[in-house]
Amino acid sequence: MMQQSFQSIYERLYDYYGPQNWWPADTPFEMMIGSILVQNTNWRNVDKALSQLRPHLKPELIHEMPVDELAQIIRSSGYFNIKAKRIKAFMNWFKLYNDDVGEIKKKDKKQLRYELLKINGIGRETADVILLYAFDKAIFVVDAYARRIFYRIGFDMPAAYDGFRMEVEKELPNDLELFNEYHALLVQHGKNHCKSSPLCNGCPLNAICEQRLT
DNA sequence: TTCCCGAAGT
């Protein structure tokens, strides 16, 4: 594998799509709720659920809300019964810090990741997007898009989540803005060109991709 | 019918 490959892919995507300024949420709290809602779900459906939830989108109100009521409000995001429980589990952890994002941000990345992964419903990917976009920790998010894009390019990536993540991280500077933009750009690219049925015509990665069709 | 920025249960 070429050296600087992950860096050059980032640059190609950045040049093509421009800065993404993610995550699309008004507050860190909304971002964290959204990260649970978007698990294996189209963002359009998550956006609908967040619109329904927005009047209640304050920690105190979610704490008070019965889980069944929460489930109905987030219905359009799919898996709503499970996701309502997961949000509640997350809230119980959030409460330990008095619902204070600033307090949590003081903790170091490794410890924080460990804590997040103990929450029922927070797996590696969700933990990492929360670390990155709510708590400002530099980390590479391995999602379905990243796997698909790098696999199609022709990289021999590890199947395991953390193996994949560290393979990318070891070639990149430890820069928060870089990881922030990189994940956003991969998502953008996965939606616009590198879809399950790829649209290779005009793809910004054609020059370096093995799977290019046209 | 397919696919969608997964995670837990078995």
Add this chain to the structure above:
DNA sequence: ACTTCCGGAA
């Protein structure tokens, strides 16, 4: 490793 959870748009 396989199944379950699930609505909504294409």
